[in-house]
Each structure stands twice: as structure tokens, then as C-alpha cells.
Amino acid sequence: MTRTMPSRRATIADVASHAGVSRATVSRVMNGLSTVEPAIADRVRAAASALSYRPSETARNLSLGRTHTVAVVVPDLGNPMFQAILRGVTRAAAEDGYRVLVGDTQEMTSTEMDAAIEARRRCDALVLCAPRMDDDRLAQVVGATAPLALVNRVIADEGVPQVAMDYGQAIGLIIDHLEGLGHRHLVYLGGPTASASNRLRIAALDSAEERHPELRIDRLTVGAALDDGWASADRVLESDATAVVAYNDLVALGLLSRLRELGVGVPARLSVVGVDDIPYARFSDPTLTTVSVPQDELGAAVWERLHEAMAGGAPRGPLWLEGTLQARESSGPPPR
Incomplete structure (x- = not known):
């Protein structure tokens, strides 16, 4: 029985031989460079078409200094x-x-x-x-x-x-919401000190206190993760604040989990608000008030x-x- 071997894929050397040019010339034509005479470029493209030559995208990107x-x-x-x-x-x-x-x-x-x-x-x-x-x-x-x-x-x-994201605007929305509900003593659970967005949040808190002189906003640095929110519960309760503004939803959800373990009613005893509106926020118990970020x-x-x-x-x-x-x-x- 006769076996038909698969045809070998054409290489740049095959195209160069067929067109009667160097491999460097073929490379320049395939890369769309304008340094090759039009007649020679046409001959190279015709040879590539006749041989069904397809240049390696990886090799092409390397020759052009691109990786896509x-x-x-x-x-x-x-x-x-x-x-x-x-x-x-x-x-x-x-x-x-x-x-x-x-x-x-x-x-x-x-x-x-x-x-x-x-x-x-x-x-x-x-x-x-x-x-x-x-x-x-x-x-x-x-x-x-x-x-x-x-x-x-x-x-x-x-x-x-x-x-x-304008986190200053987000914090403004939260403060106005809580102030409108009647809260006058809040605590902010801050994120990483190196975070620029945390600094924007703190600046917005300062502005809020200027707009609402009756407000007291305590500030605690906790972090950005679920565990950080969970670990902050005791300090939050010791503050006697009636509402928490969390750095993000993860911190807020971690805090909610610990408050539930401690039997602290939310929002009956303490309101909790996050930022980002991550997917979990709509499925927590209770569902989390937050600011939706695009x-x-x-x-x-x-x-x-x-x-x-x-x-x-x-x-x-x-x-x-x-x-x-x-x-x-x-x-x-x-x-x-």
C-alpha cells in the first residue's frame, strides 16, 4: 500500500529561491517595509502565493520588535x-x-x-x-x-x-446617604497607606466634615482584604459609631461576617457601607450598600x-x- 506523505510547509528559503532573491528581501516584503523595489516586491509576493507560504507570526513580531x-x-x-x-x-x-x-x-x-x-x-x-x-x-x-x-x-x-475612578465622589455619595439617614458618628476603615485611592477617600472625608460640622468621622487603618474587615470588628464596636464606611467591599464583607458571628444587628445596631459593588455585594446577608464602579x-x-x-x-x-x-x-x- 502506498502512503501519501503530507506536503512540507513552504519556508522563507523556498520563497527566496523561487523568486530569485535573498531571504532578507523576502522578510522585508512580508513585513510590509517599503525599502524593496516594487517589481521585486511583486515577484516575492507572487512566489509566496504560488507556494502557499504563510510567515510565522512569532518570527515576524520578533523581527519587528513587537509581541502584540x-x-x-x-x-x-x-x-x-x-x-x-x-x-x-x-x-x-x-x-x-x-x-x-x-x-x-x-x-x-x-x-x-x-x-x-x-x-x-x-x-x-x-x-x-x-x-x-x-x-x-x-x-x-x-x-x-x-x-x-x-x-x-x-x-x-x-x-x-x-x-x-473618582473615589472622592464615591465617598461623598456615601456620606450624604448616611447623613441623610440620621447618622452623626461614623468610622472609616482605611485601606493600604500607600494607596492613592485611599488618600482620595480620606480627602473626601475631610471635605465631608467641613460640609457637615455635626459629623464625627473616626479613621482606622485596616487594609484591603476580607480578613482585614473581619479583624476590625472589635475596634469598630469600641468606637460607638453608628455607621461604617469601608475602604472597599471586601473589607465591608469581612466586617459583616464578624458582626454576624458576634450577634450584632446590621443595620439595627450598625450600618455598613462599602465601595466598588463587586459581585458578592448583592448576595451578602444583609445585602451590602455600596457605590457601583464602572x-x-x-x-x-x-x-x-x-x-x-x-x-x-x-x-x-x-x-x-x-x-x-x-x-x-x-x-x-x-x-x-
């Missing part, structure tokens, strides 16, 4: 907020033929700078999501990794694409601006996105 990959570095991939932003970037980038490489610094500020620079070396561009590093280190990263874009960290360099839109917007910068487009100023209050079961009037 963008790095996204986040401080905590376990946070659903960052997962949603990553999803938005990934979907938008895929529409333009780009893949995403993900880096998680696990809230380790000391390694964040090196992680960002190393990720950029492997990719065509970089998205830094809520970087925790100080301004000096961030300036070094900006200088070493362009093109890059920033999420939830705004700097003075308007040449850098920047998209951020997470997917944030990721898509940062990719749009970064892609423009990669193509040499003129930079635009920072884009600030606003949230919407989602009043649910975890907030109510203070106890009488």
Missing part, C-alpha cells in the same frame, strides 16, 4: 475589582489583536517597581493598575517603560494615559488611550469616572 502583548500589573489579583479591570483591558485589547500578560505584586511595594519594568521588557506596552510605589519610583518607571498607562493613579505628566468601562477606557499612545496619537488628559450609590439592606437609620 500588553502587560497588566495589579497589586492584588484576588480583589474582584482588579479582576474586573483586567477583564475590561483583556476584552478591549483582544479586539485590536493583543494578548494580555498579568503580573500580581501581592501588595508588596518593595518589588512593584522591578515587576513593572520586567513586565514591560516582555511586552509592547504596560498598564499599571493602582500602583502603590511612591512618586519618585513611579516617575522612574514612567521614564523606563513608555508606552504605559495608569489606572487609579493620576500624576502630573499628561503625556501618560490615565484613567481613574469597572469594565475603566479597563476598556485605559486600553483605548494606551493603544492611541502606542500608535503615536496625541495624549489626552486624565479621565475620571464616577460611581452610583446602590442603597441596599446594610444601611439604615441609627439606633434610637
Whole structure:
């Protein structure tokens, strides 16, 4: 019985031999460079067509210094907020033929700078999501990794694409909501001290106290995770506040869990409000009052601006996105 061997895939050397040119000339034509005479370029393309030659995309990208990959570095991939932003970037980038490489610094500020620079070396561009590093280190990263874009960290360099959630506006919505319910003593469970968005929240609290002189807002630094909220319960109860403003939904949900264990009624004894409206917020017991953040839109917007910068487009100023209050079961009037 005669076996038919599969035909060998044509190589760049086959095309060069068929067209009577060097492999370098074939490479330049396949990469769309204009340094080859039109008649020779036509001959190369005809040879490639006759041989059904398909250039290796990987080799082509390497020859052009491109990977069609963008790095996204986040401080905590376990946070659903960052997962949603990553999803938005990934979907938008895929529409333009780009893949995403993900880096998680696990809230380790000391390694964040090196992680960002190393990720950029492997990719065509970089998205830094809520970087925790100080301004000096961030300036070094900006200088070493362009093109890059920033999420939830705004700097003075308007040449850098920047998209951020207006957490000051979000906190304003929460304070007005709680003040309207009759609360006069609140406690804020703050996030990482290196977080720029935490600083925006604290500035908004200061403004709220100026707008509402009758308000007292205590401030505790706890963190950004479920465990941090759970561990804060005793200090919250010792404060005698009637409402809690949590740094994010994870902290709020952790606190709710511990309060339930302690038999503390929410909102009968204590109202609890978060920020971000992560998927779990609608399914907690009680359901969590929070501020909804346009997470997917944030990721898509940062990719749009970064892609423009990669193509040499003129930079635009920072884009600030606003949230919407989602009043649910975890907030109510203070106890009488």
C-alpha cells in the first residue's frame, strides 16, 4: 500500500529561491517595509502565493520588535475589582489583536517597581493598575517603560494615559446617604497607606466634615482584604459609631461576617457601607450598600488611550469616572 506523505510547509528559503532573491528581501516584503523595489516586491509576493507560504507570526513580531502583548500589573489579583479591570483591558485589547500578560505584586511595594519594568521588557506596552510605589519610583518607571498607562493613579505628566475612578465622589455619595439617614458618628476603615485611592477617600472625608460640622468621622487603618474587615470588628464596636464606611467591599464583607458571628444587628445596631459593588455585594446577608464602579468601562477606557499612545496619537488628559450609590439592606437609620 502506498502512503501519501503530507506536503512540507513552504519556508522563507523556498520563497527566496523561487523568486530569485535573498531571504532578507523576502522578510522585508512580508513585513510590509517599503525599502524593496516594487517589481521585486511583486515577484516575492507572487512566489509566496504560488507556494502557499504563510510567515510565522512569532518570527515576524520578533523581527519587528513587537509581541502584540500588553502587560497588566495589579497589586492584588484576588480583589474582584482588579479582576474586573483586567477583564475590561483583556476584552478591549483582544479586539485590536493583543494578548494580555498579568503580573500580581501581592501588595508588596518593595518589588512593584522591578515587576513593572520586567513586565514591560516582555511586552509592547504596560498598564499599571493602582500602583502603590511612591512618586519618585513611579516617575522612574514612567521614564523606563513608555508606552504605559495608569489606572487609579493620576500624576502630573499628561503625556501618560490615565484613567481613574473618582473615589472622592464615591465617598461623598456615601456620606450624604448616611447623613441623610440620621447618622452623626461614623468610622472609616482605611485601606493600604500607600494607596492613592485611599488618600482620595480620606480627602473626601475631610471635605465631608467641613460640609457637615455635626459629623464625627473616626479613621482606622485596616487594609484591603476580607480578613482585614473581619479583624476590625472589635475596634469598630469600641468606637460607638453608628455607621461604617469601608475602604472597599471586601473589607465591608469581612466586617459583616464578624458582626454576624458576634450577634450584632446590621443595620439595627450598625450600618455598613462599602465601595466598588463587586459581585458578592448583592448576595451578602444583609445585602451590602455600596457605590457601583464602572469597572469594565475603566479597563476598556485605559486600553483605548494606551493603544492611541502606542500608535503615536496625541495624549489626552486624565479621565475620571464616577460611581452610583446602590442603597441596599446594610444601611439604615441609627439606633434610637
